[in-house]
Amino acid sequence: MQREGIDHENAEMGDILCDFCHKPWTTERHMVEGHRGACVCGDCLTVAYAELVLHKVGSPASPEEKCILCREERDDPHWRSPVFEEALACRRCIKQAAGVLHKDRDIGWTKPTTSEAPDS
Ligand SMILES: [Zn+2]
Numbered sequence: 312m313q314r315e316g317i318d319h320e321n322a323e324m325g326d327i328l329c330d331f332c333h334k335p336w337t338t339e340r341h342m343v344e345g346h347r348g349a350c351v352c353g354d355c356l357t358v359a360y361a362e363l364v365l366h367k368v369g370s371p372a373s374p375e376e377k378c379i380l381c382r383e384e385r386d387d388p389h390w391r392s393p394v395f396e397e398a399l400a401c402r403r404c405i406k407q408a409a410g411v412l413h414k415d416r417d418i419g420w421t422k423p424t425t426s427e428a429p430d431s
């Protein structure tokens with residue numbers, strides 16, 4: 312999401328906020344952009360990925376709600392931001408975003424793992 316009152320002529324990194332925690336994009340906090348400028352930061356991705364992929368928690372979205380990253384109706388489990396209730400992400404988007412950040416070695420973000428996983 313964009314910061315309120317953003318100057319589009321001089322938009323900066325810090326004018327982009329994570330839709331799930333509303334913290335700004337910094338060199339330390341990376342963002343992955345979804346549909347219509349919705350963004351998720353690395354911190355939120357870590358939590359969402361752990362819940363949806365590692366621990367397999369999350370519930371399908373209600374009919375009135377959609378993942379804000381793809382705006383599609385999906386049966387995937389969804390992760391809801393603990394801070395901003397309207398921010399919902401489907402498992403597919405979280406996996407995709409995690410893949411994007413994970414691949415970029417300059418960022419240094421890695422997918423969370425758990426020692427409980429049988430294949431680790
Ligand atoms: Zn965030």
Ligand SMILES: [Zn+2]
Pocket residue numbers: 378379380381382383400401402403404405
């Ligand atoms: Zn989605």
